Amino acid sequence: MKATQILLIAVLGLVLGGLAGLGYKLVTEEEAAQGSEASDAVKLLGAIPDFSFPDLQGQVRNGREWRDRILVLNFWAAWCPPCREETPMFLELQKKYANDNVRFVGIAIDDKQPVQDFVDTLGVEYPVLLGDLQAIGLSRQLGNRFEGLPFTVVAEPGGKVILRHQGGISREELEPVLKQAIEGSHRTYAAAERI
Numbered sequence: 001m002k003a004t005q006i007l008l009i010a011v012l013g014l015v016l017g018g019l020a021g022l023g024y025k026l027v028t029e030e031e032a033a034q035g036s037e038a039s040d041a042v043k044l045l046g047a048i049p050d051f052s053f054p055d056l057q058g059q060v061r062n063g064r065e066w067r068d069r070i071l072v073l074n075f076w077a078a079w080c081p082p083c084r085e086e087t088p089m090f091l092e093l094q095k096k097y098a099n100d101n102v103r104f105v106g107i108a109i110d111d112k113q114p115v116q117d118f119v120d121t122l123g124v125e126y127p128v129l130l131g132d133l134q135a136i137g138l139s140r141q142l143g144n145r146f147e148g149l150p151f152t153v154v155a156e157p158g159g160k161v162i163l164r165h166q167g168g169i170s171r172e173e174l175e176p177v178l179k180q181a182i183e184g185s186h187r188t189y190a191a192a193e194r195i
Contacts, residue, residue: 047159048073051138053107053129056116061129068157069103070181072174075131075139075151076106078114082168083150087122089171093178094126100182101157107131107138109149156181 048071051063074090076083087106094104104126108115112130119128131138136147143164144151154163154177163177 046161048153048155048161049138049141051134053131053135055127055129056112056119061127063159066103066105067159069101070097070157070178070185071153071155071159072102072104072178073142073153073155074104074106075135075144075149076108077110077149078108078118079110080149084118086150086152086168086170087118087124089174090126091122091124093171093175097178097182100178101185102178102182103127105129107135109135154178154181157185 048063052060055061072090072093074083074086076087078084090104090106094102106124106126106128107130108128109131115128115130118124129135139151140147142151142153142161144166146166148166150168152163152165152169152174153161154174155161162181163174165173
């Protein structure tokens with residue numbers, strides 16, 4: 001491992017430790033519409049910017065390929081305990097909602113081999129991309145102010161962000177957001193009633 005990577009891991013570890021004491025911030029559209037901070041929250045929600053990172057096979061994948069889906073974008077690392085804990089739940093939800101236009105995508109901020117080992121051990125079937133400092137920058141653009149891991153973003157088709165979550169996310173926090181996005185997606189694309 002390179003000295004810069006060791007330094008990055010040490011800094012992220014300190015940040016994660018600090019976040020454990022702070023908890024996490026969940027921003028929803030309802031919060032964005034309330035109070036005097038509405039304009040700041042709306043800016044914060046925004047949309048997922050374009051991004052490109054290689055997958056584990058070395059093929060460069062672009063975020064545009066999932067633009068027409070409900071996208072769950074998870075920034076994680078194999079050395080991060082909360083990241084490891086939430087992955088089995090992501091696998092279950094990906095399988096459960098695959099036919100509802102939901103796609104999970106992991107962006108690992110880690111070296112290839114530990115990521116590959118973890119993916120192989122758990123049988124991760126959704127795309128896993130290998131991020132670097134640009135991935136940390138992307139997570140920051142999406143609202144990860146402390147650059148901690150894990151960090152999860154959910155976007156509706158078209159890329160509009162509907163949830164940001166710093167720290168480990170539970171099924172009880174994520175699944176209702178997915179169901180709401182699926183329901184909204186069905187309403188948006190449903191055929192008009194005949195008169």
